[in-house]
Amino acid sequence: MFKLMEGEDVQDxxxxxxxNQPVSATPGMSVAAALLAADVSxxxxxPVSQSxxxxxxxxGACYDCLVFVDGMNVQACMTKVRDGMKVSRVPIINKDIxx
Amino acid sequence: xNDPFDIIVIGAGPAGISAALEADHHGATVCLLDExxxxxxxxxxxxxxxxxxxxxxxxxxxxxGGKMVRDLEQSGVVHRTGVTVWKVxxxxxxxxxxxxTAAQIKGRHIIIANGATERxxxxxxxxxxxxxTVGAAQILMKSAGIVPTDAVLIGSGPLLYxxxxxxxxxGAPPKAVIETQTKKDLLGxxxxxxxxxxxxxxxxxxxxxxxxxxxxxxxxxxxxxxIAIHGEDKVDRVSFxxxxxxxxxxxxxxxxxxxxxxxxxxxxxxxLKHVYNAQQxxxxxxxxxxxxxSNSVFSIAxxxxxxxxxxxxxxxxxxxxxxAVCQIGIIPRGICETRAAPLLKKRxxxxxxxxxxxxxxxxxxxxxxxxxxxxxxRCEEVTAGDIRRFxxxxxxxxxxxxxxxxxxxxxxxxxxxxxxxxxILAHETNQSHDxxxxxxxxxxxxxITLKELASLETPKEPETAT
Amino acid sequence: xAHIVIGGGxxxxxxAYGLLKxxxxxxxxxxxxxxxxxxxxNFGLIWxxxxxxxxxxxxxxxxxxxxxxxxxxxxxxxxxGVDVAYQDAGGIDYFTDEDVLEKRGRSLxxxxxxxxxxxxxxxxxHSKLKALVPEIxxxxxxGIYSPMDGHVNPLSLLRALSIAVRNAxxxxxxxxxxxxxxARDRDFSVLLADGAKIDGDALVLAAGLGSVELAEELxxxxxxxxxxxxxxxTEKLPHFLKYPSGTIRQVNEGGVQIGASKSEAGTNxxxxxxxxxxxxxxxIDIFPHxxxxxxxxxxxxxxxxxxxGxxxxQRSQSxxxxxxxxCxxxxxxxxxxxxxxxxxxxxxxxxxxxxxxxxxRFHV
Ligand SMILES: Cc1cc2nc3c(=O)[nH]c(=O)nc-3n(C[C@H](O)[C@H](O)[C@H](O)COP(=O)(O)OP(=O)(O)OC[C@H]3O[C@@H](n4cnc5c(N)ncnc54)[C@H](O)[C@@H]3O)c2cc1C
Ligand code: FES
Numbered sequence: 037m038f039k040l041m042e043g044e045d046v047q048d049x050x051x052x053x054x055x056n057q058p059v060s061a062t063p064g065m066s067v068a069a070a071l072l073a074a075d076v077s078x079x080x081x082x083p084v085s086q087s088x089x090x091x092x093x094x095x096g097a098c099y100d101c102l103v104f105v106d107g108m109n110v111q112a113c114m115t116k117v118r119d120g121m122k123v124s125r126v127p128i129i130n131k132d133i134x135x
Numbered sequence: 136x137n138d139p140f141d142i143i144v145i146g147a148g149p150a151g152i153s154a155a156l157e158a159d160h161h162g163a164t165v166c167l168l169d170e171x172x173x174x175x176x177x178x179x180x181x182x183x184x185x186x187x188x189x190x191x192x193x194x195x196x197x198x199x200g201g202k203m204v205r206d207l208e209q210s211g212v213v214h215r216t217g218v219t220v221w222k223v224x225x226x227x228x229x230x231x232x233x234x235x236t237a238a239q240i241k242g243r244h245i246i247i248a249n250g251a252t253e254r255x256x257x258x259x260x261x262x263x264x265x266x267x268t269v270g271a272a273q274i275l276m277k278s279a280g281i282v283p284t285d286a287v288l289i290g291s292g293p294l295l296y297x298x299x300x301x302x303x304x305x306g307a308p309p310k311a312v313i314e315t316q317t318k319k320d321l322l323g324x325x326x327x328x329x330x331x332x333x334x335x336x337x338x339x340x341x342x343x344x345x346x347x348x349x350x351x352x353x354x355x356x357x358x359x360x361x362i363a364i365h366g367e368d369k370v371d372r373v374s375f376x377x378x379x380x381x382x383x384x385x386x387x388x389x390x391x392x393x394x395x396x397x398x399x400x401x402x403x404x405x406x407l408k409h410v411y412n413a414q415q416x417x418x419x420x421x422x423x424x425x426x427x428x429s430n431s432v433f434s435i436a437x438x439x440x441x442x443x444x445x446x447x448x449x450x451x452x453x454x455x456x457x458x459a460v461c462q463i464g465i466i467p468r469g470i471c472e473t474r475a476a477p478l479l480k481k482r483x484x485x486x487x488x489x490x491x492x493x494x495x496x497x498x499x500x501x502x503x504x505x506x507x508x509x510x511x512x513r514c515e516e517v518t519a520g521d522i523r524r525f526x527x528x529x530x531x532x533x534x535x536x537x538x539x540x541x542x543x544x545x546x547x548x549x550x551x552x553x554x555x556x557x558x559i560l561a562h563e564t565n566q567s568h569d570x571x572x573x574x575x576x577x578x579x580x581x582x583i584t585l586k587e588l589a590s591l592e593t594p595k596e597p598e599t600a601t
Numbered sequence: 602x603a604h605i606v607i608g609g610g611x612x613x614x615x616x617a618y619g620l621l622k623x624x625x626x627x628x629x630x631x632x633x634x635x636x637x638x639x640x641x642x643n644f645g646l647i648w649x650x651x652x653x654x655x656x657x658x659x660x661x662x663x664x665x666x667x668x669x670x671x672x673x674x675x676x677x678x679x680x681x682g683v684d685v686a687y688q689d690a691g692g693i694d695y696f697t698d699e700d701v702l703e704k705r706g707r708s709l710x711x712x713x714x715x716x717x718x719x720x721x722x723x724x725x726x727h728s729k730l731k732a733l734v735p736e737i738x739x740x741x742x743x744g745i746y747s748p749m750d751g752h753v754n755p756l757s758l759l760r761a762l763s764i765a766v767r768n769a770x771x772x773x774x775x776x777x778x779x780x781x782x783x784a785r786d787r788d789f790s791v792l793l794a795d796g797a798k799i800d801g802d803a804l805v806l807a808a809g810l811g812s813v814e815l816a817e818e819l820x821x822x823x824x825x826x827x828x829x830x831x832x833x834x835t836e837k838l839p840h841f842l843k844y845p846s847g848t849i850r851q852v853n854e855g856g857v858q859i860g861a862s863k864s865e866a867g868t869n870x871x872x873x874x875x876x877x878x879x880x881x882x883x884x885i886d887i888f889p890h891x892x893x894x895x896x897x898x899x900x901x902x903x904x905x906x907x908x909x910g911x912x913x914x915q916r917s918q919s920x921x922x923x924x925x926x927x928c929x930x931x932x933x934x935x936x937x938x939x940x941x942x943x944x945x946x947x948x949x950x951x952x953x954x955x956x957x958x959x960x961x962r963f964h965v
């Protein structure tokens with residue numbers, strides 16, 4: 037769980053959609069920080085074993101924070117929030133191919 | 136005819152900014168590329184946009200970066216932010232993308248200042264949601280002003296203390312600091328203490344941090360073993376052994392750290408020579424005192440060349456820039472050497488504390504070579520045991536391991552498993568780390584869209600510097 | 602005495618596995634981690650359509666292997682527990698140029714005639730193709746479907762083979778760089794770079810590009826050269842692509858693989874932007890929805906090409922007991938190499954007739 041640090045006051049805010057639910061955030065925040073602040077800790081399920089993951093490095097190295105932003109797979113920690121942005125979870129990949 | 140840039144600097148941390156400024160100062164055309172939205176690198180991240188609350192928590196060292204960033208804004212350096220470098224060619228060409236548009240530029244000399252990443256910290260449960268690096272928590276403070284409410288810090292090294300203290304002053308004291316270094320490590324390190332006294336200011340700062348953590352009543356455990364992170368999907372508890380007892384602490388936020396290691400993705404991809412550093416338990420590119428690599432087109436400055444910290448990085452940046460402008464004929468060798476001499480001297484005294492820190496806060500063996508069940512490749516979910524099985528199938532190097540079981544084939548391109556795979560294979564096959572080697576790194580260094588790549592189909596003329 | 606197989610790629614291991622199944626003692630010698638290894642860099646197709654357009658014997662040989670593949674994959678699964686993700690739903694080649702499609706269609710018809718019409722394929726126009734593969738873009742004018750084609754996971758195959766060889770009692774020595782072969786009739790004394798010596802009474806040279814250096818001592822010409830191929834692979838996507846094509850397939854883990862380019866670049870195995878950009882454009886032309894999909898990796902690997910592109914199977918004239926096996930399509934031919942070639946190596950009666958693949962065809 038995350039909270040604002042002591043003395044940090046938020047003036048303006050932007051609103052984006054995560055899985056169709058509005059989330060408000062401070063301008064300049066990354067999508068990852070905004071979701072963590074909104075108490076979303078599970079960002080995706082892995083394609084290999086469908087296990088839950090959230091941000092790990094916050095510096096663009098681990099790729100555990102992947103989300104869909106406006107239809108594209110991006111690193112949530114490297115993407116700044118924008119008003120009206122549509123964020124969703126990456127589609128789950130089932131391992132078995134049907135033939 | 137389009138001219139290339141004299142110097143391209145990759146990474147706008149302290150090393151990259153000072154390199155760019157120094158080269159600019161000598162009249163070179165300089166392009167500085169960085170993935171972040173603003174200059175500062177990891178340590179001075181977001182410094183130009185910091186709020187007063189953050190500045191208070193992060194302390195005066197953080198603000199030091201502000202001046203550098205202001206100087207950069209006033210310089211002639213072409214600074215491109217939010218760009219991801221995804222390929223560096225042996226000839227000094229650099230391909231990058233920004234907002235889904237790809238471009239290619241060329242430099243006569245390239246200074247790679249891409250810094251460090253936190254050492255992989257594989258331990259049971261480290262992939263669960265809520266387990267993060269200590270650096271990640273600090274980035275959340277710097278860039279978003281948020282803090283974990285119930286953090287438990289796990290690992291060792293100076294950053295652990297710094298972030299614990301910063302959390303205290305941000306009004307979110309951690310529930311515990313669980314440290315892996317032992318008394319024996321500390322005793323062993325004392326033989327490096329005398330030279331380290333040159334860095335007494337840093338030592339004193341460290342002691343102050345520890346005192347502040349103690350004052351805030353945060354429990355510290357040292358020589359902790361058997362650390363595991365628990366929870367269904369999300370972290371809910373951390374368990375470990377210390378002081379001869381088993382402990383369990385509830386938390387939603389397990390923050391891990393075992394020091395930082397050079398980020399060698401770019402330097403490996405160009406095929407530069409690397410060597411394993413047994414004190415720091417990592418690979419770094421081979422460079423001379425000026426940061427020049429095994430290919431004369433490339434220099435490496437800052438933590439990317441070997442861990443030294445922010446002050447060392449800034450000095451190295453300057454030194455590399457002097458060498459680079461000399462190489463391309465802007466200043467004579469004599470001037471380069473005269474100017475570099477005091478910087479080299481200063482750098483060596485800044486580095487005096489390193490051997491002590493390396494010895495006092497070593498990564499424990501079960502982080503370097505975890506137990507069989509522990510996942511080491513987060514992307515492809517390959518365990519340490521898998522790697523040992525591949526070794527028993529005759530696998531002698533990481534590239535063979537990759538083809539057997541996909542470690543290093545996910546989107547992070549082996550950033551978080553490469554070192555561990557090398558370390559396990561070296562141990563299992565009784566070879567040196569250098570003989571085992573590392574993953575062959577290929578483009579793209581970071582994933583890009585097919586459209587971005589396709590847009591470069593007809594090679595464009597290199598861009599002009601102006 | 603042992604059969605020595607030099608080369609632990611997919612060719613060497615397939616043959617080693619076949620020899621072991623025939624009760625032979627086998628030692629596989631495999632070089633360094635960073636040797637050129639086409640077995641790690643290939644595209645994973647079991648591809649028949651268009652192969653041997655001007656060489657019906659090669660088309661037949663490839664086809665024979667493809668027919669053996671289902672059984673081979675099952676056998677590997679049983680023996681090793683590794684599923685090599687063999688898929689045999691057929692393959693489709695996509696065309697963005699009417700003329701090229703028509704020409705290819707004509708040439709396949711000719712080949713089918715030569716093969717007594719035992720060569721199934723179907724030419725599909727844009728709308729028929731779209732019904733089968735809705736994701737194709739407007740630039741695709743049509744395609745050729747053939748039920749003969751398929752694909753596997755080539756890395757799983759490599760792993761399965763190395764487990765299979767071990768389980769069958771074979772030895773694989775890795776990091777074993779052969780520097781000389783000490784060849785006499787039915788007597789080989791192979792010297793490794795680390796000083797070790799391995800003796801055997803038969804030897805198979807299957808060292809890919811590394812064969813060239815060892816060929817002369819064994820009396821082979823080994824007229825092979827490297828040909829560079831670059832490949833792209835995207836992030837994992839939900840499965841949408843049932844049919845592989847010669848240039849695009851979705852691998853069992855979900856990534857879309859695009860390739861492979863062809864260039865004569867000597868031993869350069871570095872990927873370059875110009876080539877990978879055109880591969881990316883090709884993929885977008887066929888499947889426009891891939892435009893914003895992320896490319897995760899690209900690589901270049903070296904094909905092992907003979908002058909006509911067909912395999913070389915040659916027994917040594919100067920050192921009896923030695924044979925040379927090399928080919929460009931080691932995945933397609935793996936089943937034949939494991940099931941049929943051992944009889945040829947052992948000079949048995951039921952050996953396949955591969956005389957048309959001998960080196961003598963280049964002596965003109
Ligand atoms: C997470 C973390 C937290 C840290 N916290 C502290 C701390 O609080 N105090 C302290 O003293 N030290 C800290 N350190 C160590 C400190 O950051 C380094 O010593 C110092 O920043 C080194 O400077 P540098 O310029 O070499 O690298 P960096 O500051 O890391 O700068 C490198 C830059 O290169 C960019 N880059 C990398 N790859 C690419 C690419 N492919 N394309 C485009 N750009 C790229 C990065 O975005 C980054 O901005 C921390 C390190 C890490 C990893
Ligand atoms: S959290 Fe690691 S890449 Fe975003």
